[in-house]
Amino acid sequence: MARLIKKRETLLFLIIVVMIGVFSTRAADFATPDNLAGIFNDTSILIILALAQMTVILTKSIDLSVAANLAFTGMAIAMMNAAFPDLPLAVLIIAAIAIGACLGAINGFLVWALEIPPIVVTLGTLTIYRGMAFVLSGGAWVNAHQMTPTFLSVPRTPILGLPVLGWVGIIIVLIMYIVLKYTQFGRSAYATGGNPTAAVYAGIDTGWTKFLAFVLSGALAGLASYLWVSRYAVAYVDIANGFELDSVAACVIGGISIAGGVGSVAGTVLGALFLGVIKNALPVIGISPFTQMAISGTVIILAVVFNARRERNRGRIILRDKAAAETPIEVAA
């Protein structure tokens, strides 16, 4: 019991519950099941992107291009849908995942084969992908009336009170839980970020693991792009602008260590829900939506401070890791 309370996830869960409780004193129907389902549904896309980001961060990398990837892929499939209304939805969704995965693979290749720092690669591809969305569309919008009814309606169809969008979120959470916890790739991802040197000696191809993490991140961004375009019924160059930071924020709040190797799916989901609850509560309790950016900034900083305090006792491992990394170089020289 004591261990359960100390756990990051439990704490975060309690904070969210308290927050919902406080908000519902200001707006009576905030805590109704319907509204909570709405908030979850609303946060599903962020949850998916945050899980994508988490996988990459676990391997000691970062993917700042997820939102640009979403914008490009979303534009691509919206245009496909507008140009060929007869294409079945399944084909479009598979196309979205494939395009997203390809863009992710470009990031992954640059990180894996050329060993360019991930932050530089994805800062570069962030502008490139969004620029490509402009080139692809010529700056034009794809509006709701150009999209087919199926394209728009599927994520909104309610099943047991929760729209398909929310169910997709739940399924992705389950899949990612299994992937990260029970597959070779998931364990390699943790090892690659936790201690790269040890991972190499354990026979893990760290470069390949990073590559796969980026491909997975891209594929999830591609899936999210369909959900986004369908949900907001519009595609233009600037969709999801700055959303990459929200995904990083969700991870940091959820206790994912930016140094890699630490974090859980549950933490990330709760981190995303934390942001989602705040975002949905602001208008309800009468605070300007313009404050949201400053709030997420503050929460990121607080979460980083909090994470660092927790990780301080891991300092020795990091030291050893650094020492091990430097020894081979000295030997070679």
Place this chain on the structure above:
Amino acid sequence: MSTVSTAPEKRVIPDRLGTPFRRIMSSWEVLLFGVAVLIFIFNSVASPYFLDAWNLSDATFNFTEKAMIAFAMALLVIAGEIDLSVAAIIALASTAMGAAAQAGVGTPGLVAIGIGTGLACGLFNGFLVSALKLPSIVVTIGTMSLFRGISYIVLGDQAYGKYPADFAYFGQGYVFWVFSFEFVLFIVLAILFAILLHATNFGRQVYTIGNNDFAARFSGIPVERVKFILFMLTGVMSGIAAVCLTSRLGSTRPSIAQGWELEVVTMVVLGGVSILGGSGTIGGVVIAAFVMGLVTFGLGLLNVPGIVMSIFIGLLLIITIAIPIIVRRLKLMSSK
């Protein structure tokens, strides 16, 4: 970052070093200077409007403000840190100046407020990174949304536009003939930063920290204090850039200088500063500023839209980092 995982590489130690002339000719700065000259020639062939003193003077506005920040950022990156909040600092400093101007503060007061806000933001970043020992990438992603978020709270969808008439000098004035105030300031700052990095004790400490944090500590370098000063410097330079930009535009919106952090980092890396820290020169950053300014100006003359230009900037960033790595790989392969 990524060197950690590889097994020890075989090092080839040459019998004798190349002649100084060869070494200088094959340095990154000379290579980059060659690229700048090529772009210059290409531009003057591609557009008849390019070779005009006033046009070229206008072109310098494309990079002077970003380059001012890039000088300080170069030192930060050499020391192994990064500041992604610079553009947000501009937004906040510009908002503070706008609010003050609205209240009737005069030009000297506005400049002080702009630079002061930059300094305060830099102090905050520096405190989080060096006193609390947090990773600068995440911290500055956080402060980036905090600083710009405050601008959004203050301004929302509004804009400030009532600046005193003589405030316009910093972004629109000319010192003599075609040399704008900004360009002269850019040159002066370049010289000051070159001296700071290449000719002072402090500069050597910055290199040492970037090359080997541990060794730096053991040699008695106050690592945290140096990093703190660097974040402060970056904040101040962002404040100065905010003064110039606000003065040039004559108005402030919360989305001012959006995405500049990327261009500043690109400029620094393009200038030959290793993103892993430990190496780079101010001269390289100066040439990189010219290259980026010439590319965007040339594309602008060819009527290429801004967002397409950003594709070129992104490509430039990745390619300039990838090429030395590929060249090194090829050399290693041929020497085996």
